[in-house]
Amino acid sequence: MGFRIVKLPDIGEGVAEAEVSAWHVKVGDVVREDQPLADVMTDKATVEIPSPVSGTVAALGAEAGQMLAVGAELVRLEIEGGEAAPASTPDAGVAVAPEVAKAQDAASGQSAAALVPAADGLEPAQPAPAPKPAAAPKPAEPPRPVAAKPAAPAPRPAAAAPSSGPPRPSGEKPVASPAVRRRALEAGIDLRQVRGTGPAGRIGHDDLDAFLNAPPEDAAPAPAGRAPRTGVEEIKVIGLRRRIAQRMADAKRRVAHFSYVEEVDVTAVEELRAALNQRHGASRPKLTLIPFLVQALVRALPDFPQMNAHYDDEAEVIHRHAGIHVGIATQTPSGLMVPVLRHAETRDVWNSAAEVRRLAEAARNGLAARDELSGSTITITSLGALGGIVTTPVINRPEVAIIGVNKQVMRPLWRDGAFVPRLTMNLSASFDHRVVDGYDAALFVQALKGLLETPATLFMEA
């Protein structure tokens, strides 16, 4: 028996560390070659690290949610026939350098993005005397991106008691020492109602204390006969959620946000959209409002270059971008992601529509490549379908502007001496006041409004 140390490979992010976002194994598990060991997250992509050999997990190098340096011990495997491995085994040039093979065929609507490692990256800890085929570096089995996994509740020891829901499955006997049982009986407590926080769900004196000290209105069933819920669920903020939290807090702390809301008459653009969808039916991608808004940005931004920019506040430099890369804020099962519609200035509405749809699906399924999730120069966020009059979007740093789309509503508008029913929609835009003046922001939003209200101008070369 010997040990094989699996190190955290360089997964090509150019970063020194990555977060172990979820474990697929625990100590004592027997793993087969290529069986996933852990999910490792960098930026917004998650990579599954497979086991290079078959063996038994002897130790884990980090807890779920911990940061681990590239090259650090990820897993220690006990393997047959190996030699004990000194922990100082040199990194024998084994870095994985996955490159992102991105499907360029946007019209396909399907992402073929995959991470292809250049090398195995999981070196044998020692030249194994009896190398099984598995011991040799092999190019197969690329780490699979699994970004869309719902920020996996890290696999916990089976014994850990869940902190919410019923104390234990129905019919299961509570486990408690005789002293605890007696105390409960004397206090008139039915132990079946008490959550056990000890190993194997064992109920201890502290659990009884917690049960007894619950506020009286919790302890007694409410008069309506509804059982009070007293549990507190503890959710570790790890993985994507932690990234989101950090980035949002950063944005709010550093960016001087201001929001500007304007009502847009979208009657005409909606009529156009409906007509186009009807004319082309299934032969072309279904158009939503987003491609039209993208088109409006493409028309307006050349006049407002300060909006299509990155503000590097540490270097105190503003980068104004020529290309328009529109981030599309997308809700995924694991949280907010912002896939990027690249070079929107090169796309027509259908191409934009197809790409936006493909990106959203890729993000939701966790198949978005890293460069599809970074590099936006301005962002669109749409909660329109959910209603809401106004939003105050948070800027996607280092960008300086974000455009929020609100719900479309039929309203009476005063026009030419009479109220007329018009389909209207609010645009709620936020800007970084450090580098964008209110005056310019207002002009920019008015320009978008003008373009959307007279949709023909969206398609006219100036």
Add this chain to the structure above:
Amino acid sequence: MGEITTKLLVLGGGPGGYVAAIRAGQHGIDTVLVEENRLGGTCLNVGCIPSKAMIHAAEAYHAAVLHAGEASPFGLSAGPPTLDFPRTIAWKDGIVGRLNTGVASLLKRGGVKILRGRGTMVDGKTCLVETDTGPERVRADHVILATGSVPAALPHLPFGGRVISSTEALSLQKVPATMAVVGAGYIGLELGTAFAKLGAKVTVVEMAERILPAYDAELTRPVARRLGALGIEVLLGAKATGLSGDALDIEVGGEPRKIPAEVILVAVGRKARTQDFGLDRLDLDMSGPFIRIDERCATSMRNVWAVGDVTGEPMLAHRAMAQGEMVADLVAGRRRAFHKVAIPAVCFTDPEVVSAGLSPEEARAAGHEIRTGLFPFAANGRAMTLGAEDGFVRVTARADNHLLLGIQAVGAGVSELAAGFGLALEMGARLEDIAGTIHAHPTLGEAFHEANLRALGEALHI
């Protein structure tokens, strides 16, 4: 006729009754204990205690015989021993007598009034006691029925003459040359083994296909081996049919056979003592041949309680004691319930057998996914020094959370391990708890530790 009014009447001075009375006395409850014979019941007078004394004497004698025969593995030799059997019996009776006196003084210290004589219930609150000095009528608020059990007889082998029960077997005036034991349960095997060691030619007749049918086959195998080594003939699937001359008629495999037997010990179990004390007048709900009780040992009549063998299996003194103690608490107004995880059972066979909690089969039958660990005494240093390497400790735990479900052991002296087994189960220990507890070296208890380690796949000494 005398009249006594009391708070609590205990009918029966065995382990269930006398413990209830002692505890009640400690609570300051006015208590009367009615006992027709000697205090201590079956256990103290004709069961656990005298049989263990006999077993000990028989083992000592047997060892001396072996040493005289120069079979000593460590080179001891001695002259042929002789046994003054009446003195053995007197020694045993001396121990019983001391314990009788001890129980009486404990009761006295608790302020319990002991009424000698046969008690007969008149109704749920009244008992008529025929004492040496005339009848007494006892009126009580609470009644505890602790009438125990009696040896079960076979219809075609009624007790009397050469056909004896365990009670008579413990008071024989000489060691019989030949003895037939009907029933290979723990009583028959304990006594049969003792008499074989004392020099009797013992034949065991059992209807079932294996010995100790209440225990699993793996656990009883070392006992079966030892019976063979002691020259005890064990006839399985055999039925005692009657007596003829100086032999026991049996039928084995359809063939009639005669077993020469100076004494025939019928040990086919015990039955609840439900006759002769007016139980019919109380008209209590029964559970088969036993008084039906709930988790507080309450019968179907208010303030009439029942404890011990009269309430059914397992007929064990320690169960009765625990019940008696609990009922005294209940009578004192405490809240109590008989919520025990395990009632350990011990067979003082050679080697001894202990079982606490579920066997692997029982655990599976209860729907558990399990993992088990078995550690043989052959790998235990202390067992080697005792010259007792046959046997093992076996643990059964839930596969998911490693909660111990059952612990069994077979081996010389393992009865003393019962304490640890019971504690582990009652405290809700997991495999890791026992594995993480230092067990003193060199002791037999290390086998318990190792069995847990082994169930975890971490055994050290095997």
